[in-house]
Amino acid sequence: MNSLHPNHPAWRAALIDLDGTMVDTLGDFAVALNAMLGELALPPIGRDFIAHTVGKGSEHLIRRTLMEVDGVDDRYEEAWASYQRHYRRVNGEQAEVFPGVVEGLLRLQRAGVPLACLTNKPTAFAQALLEKKQLAGFFRHVFGGDAFAQKKPHPLPLLESCKALGVPPSQVLMVGDSANDAQAARAAGCPVILVTYGYNHGEPVREVDADGFIDRLDQLVPG
Structure with missing residues (x-):
């Protein structure tokens, strides 16, 4: 399959999201x-809520969680410290690499496509997860939500990542799973492909303005 609309130039590098994409x-x-909520003596949260909320960084996730279970987020600082401690402990233990990811990354690597992982997850957590899942070696750079002054959907992380790869944005493909990734790519001038199996805040991903959609990462065709 063709990865991009024919009007787009061939891409020479790629930025790949982490949660929900790889x-x-x-x-x-x-x-x-x-575990965080238990420490705060608050009720637990369900997976559906989490799937609809992840993607905009840990700060957003924690604030939204507190609002959902308590109606206020005035315990944010306490919650943040607890969450960081628990996430560091469990990072990668309950996570699974999506089918086709390793095969897709190998294809891009063999084609000589420079790659960076660009995620809103904190950089240290992202790096540790990639290493635990044996994916770190595919990437020249790993940029998390704390790497730059803004997070996706702001274009700054994409523009800075393109600089790090040494490739102009028009030739750097953004691969993600949500409107966050697509909006950031559009604003940065990058082509964008979305996977169909990710989270996308609970909304149908094919309704997002993107250049194409793939069901597995190994369907990407290097430009």
């Missing part, structure tokens, strides 16, 4: 968030 991390989020 790794199913809902299990990790569920364990860490519910």
